[in-house]
């Protein structure tokens with residue numbers, strides 16, 4: 065069947081077939097998820113055999129709604145967010161057939177958690193300045209032909225979920241003599257390989273959600289290189305574009321997200337109300353609702369195949385709103401706002417905004433404008449790519465990486 | 471506006487004030503650098519009794535508000551404000567605001583022989599005394615009355631979110647029959663440490679069950695004394711907030727001058743330059759507001775309540791914003807536990823709730839400036 069012939073009705077009937085062959089009530093979670101993947105209903109826009117049907121992306125919502133209504137188990141996207149949102153689309157776009165078959169299924173099932181080994185102490189906003197080295201074995205002796213494994217040395221930082229991940233997407237420098245964007249290569253890194261050391265990095269909330277990762281003589285087979293040698297930046301851009309979409313693109317109901325606990329406290333606890341807080345709450349409530357509608361409109365545009373530039377702004381909006389709303393929540397709670405749940409060092413598997421207290425939300429939301437590209441960098445992107453304003457003068461693009469100021 | 475025309479305020483620092491600042495700053499730099507504060511927090515508690523002894527007794531900061539005849543320095547709010555600026559700059563965990571400002575002001579308002587004795591102890595740095603009142607209690611707000619005297623000064627009741635209540639020798643307890651000084655280790659007194667958002671100003675709930683204390687003042691005197699103390703506490707807190715904001719600005723500027731991305735110092739990006747310049751402007755304004763509050767309190771200006779409300783309405787927000795900018799502009803480093811930015815963010819946010827939120831103080835401005843709500 066061709067993609068054009070795949071209609072919402074057709075997908076609904078496929079969902080019904082899946083449900084009757086594997087009734088969620090009597091089927092084990094893992095088994096159901098496998099069957100769903102094999103039926104092409106995991107991500108319908110992926111090719112057949114890889115969890116999809118080559119259908120328009122917009123039809124995924126139809127499938128999700130049907131499955132949710134039937135009480136089918138989900139694949140816990142929060143735990144496997146980096147894999148789903150970033151590794152998968154990159155592997156789909158650049159991977160060999162073998163890589164796609166090897167990695168996509170366990171990734172979608174949540175059997176293999178992924179992390180992102182991109183940022184380094186010296187390369188954050190300026191990610192292309194990264195210095196982790198990957199040298200082809202035998203390269204030094206036999207002038208590049210090699211053909212053996214890659215050997216990786218360097219340090220990554222802020223790696224979320226490195227402590228639970230089985231695989232990592234990794235970018236490393238393969239030619240320091242070239243300008244910084246040109247000498248980078250993209251790899252899939254086995255987190256259990258010898259030489260990979262993960263150290264917890266405690267953060268402002270008291271938890272160690274992210275990590276430092278030290279790579280010492282880590283061997284990566286050439287079969288785990290994604291894309292061409294030296295083309296890693298182009299591959300990474302695919303990942304980064306998808307990262308922003310997946311961070312800002314969540315579908316939320318009215319009064320979902322951060323505004324929910326504040327609105328609930330306001331309704332349940334009249335003694336906390338003041339005129340000042342009332343005005344601020346209403347302002348933020350309206351902004352949160354408008355942000356939701358902007359996201360909804362964006363999705364409708366995408367479904368019609370005319371993506372608008374608003375997408376670049378969604379992560380900016382959510383970061384700002386999350387921070388303002390959680391800040392207001394701490395104030396609203398008065399005496400309770402002075403308290404914190406628990407400062408014990410923990411290494412959580414997922415980031416859980418709603419199950420925690422207001423103080424945690426306030427502190428964790430500070431990361432929303434840093435992780436996945438800072439708000440300043442995103443504003444630069446909007447100014448330059450959406451509004452077409454000239455970029456700041458740059459002298460780093462043509463300089464050999466090894467000659468950059470650090 | 472019917473309130474008297476504003477008296478001329480002295481908004482600068484005197485030479486003696488600068489000398490005091492130097493002494494406090496060098497003590498804190500040597501003994502309470504952010505790394506040391508964090509190490510003490512990890513080791514179980516942020517307080518350093520030896521640091522407090524030197525600050526309170528040797529440098530003599532605890533007695534700044536206490537008249538010389540009671541063993542104090544006979545200085546005033548302007549000097550105490552300078553100390554608080556430095557304590558804010560260091561996010562220093564010492565019971566200065568609670569003991570040397572709030573408790574001291576309450577005791578000064580009691581004007582009894584018993585309160586004079588206690589003031590001598592506080593001024594000499596021999597004793598720490600904190601009011602058993604919630605830190606969020608604001609000037610102009612109704613005073614809570616959770617503690618009852620069941621006869622003959624036998625006190626019962628609980629107060630939550632009492633700042634620095636983990637370390638004092640004496641608690642000042644407002645009961646229905648008056649104000650009592652209750653030794654913290656007296657029978658019938660217990661304190662439950664709370665997990666506080668601000669790691670540098672510990673909180674505890676205080677429980678009294680048949681505890682006995684010394685009567686310091688009758689209910690009317692006590693309430694007036696507390697109201698005065700809250701006013702001066704709120705006014706001086708603005709200086710702590712100024713200190714926090716200054717540290718955050720200075721530290722961020724220093725970081726952006728040296729951190730390179732895109733082959734240049736981050737501070738050379740115009741987007742960041744403008745932000746820091748705006749923040750600098752806010753900090754400069756916060757300094758004027760905080761100094762005005764300190765001076766109005768020192769001179770007993772008739773419009774001191776308005777000046778204090780203006781300072782709180784303004785400085786709370788500047789401190790929080792400076793700390794938020796500090797975290798943001800340090801990028802990933804700012805989100806880590808190792809970097810002290812979080813100590814300042816937590817202190818600034820907790821300070822924005824302490825002694826009345828900016829919203830509460832804007833409400834007071836509405837009253838004083840006769841700009842009533844609709």
Ligand SMILES: Cc1cc2nc3c(=O)[nH]c(=O)nc-3n(C[C@H](O)[C@H](O)[C@H](O)COP(=O)(O)OP(=O)(O)OC[C@H]3O[C@@H](n4cnc5c(N)ncnc54)[C@H](O)[C@@H]3O)c2cc1C
Pocket residue numbers: 179180181182183185186187188189190221222223224225274431434435436437438439440441444729731732736739741742798799800801802803805
């Ligand atoms: C909670 C959290 C989770 C993370 N998880 C991961 C992960 O899983 N994997 C991973 O690889 N990375 C991760 N990161 C790293 C994140 O991507 C970087 O922290 C981020 O890109 C910023 O880099 P930096 O920390 O080096 O800050 P810097 O680049 O040093 O930036 C410092 C400040 O300067 C600003 N700035 C920089 N350049 C400009 C400019 N040109 N114009 C204006 N302002 C500018 C920044 O916006 C920021 O405010 C995570 C970060 C956080 C906070």
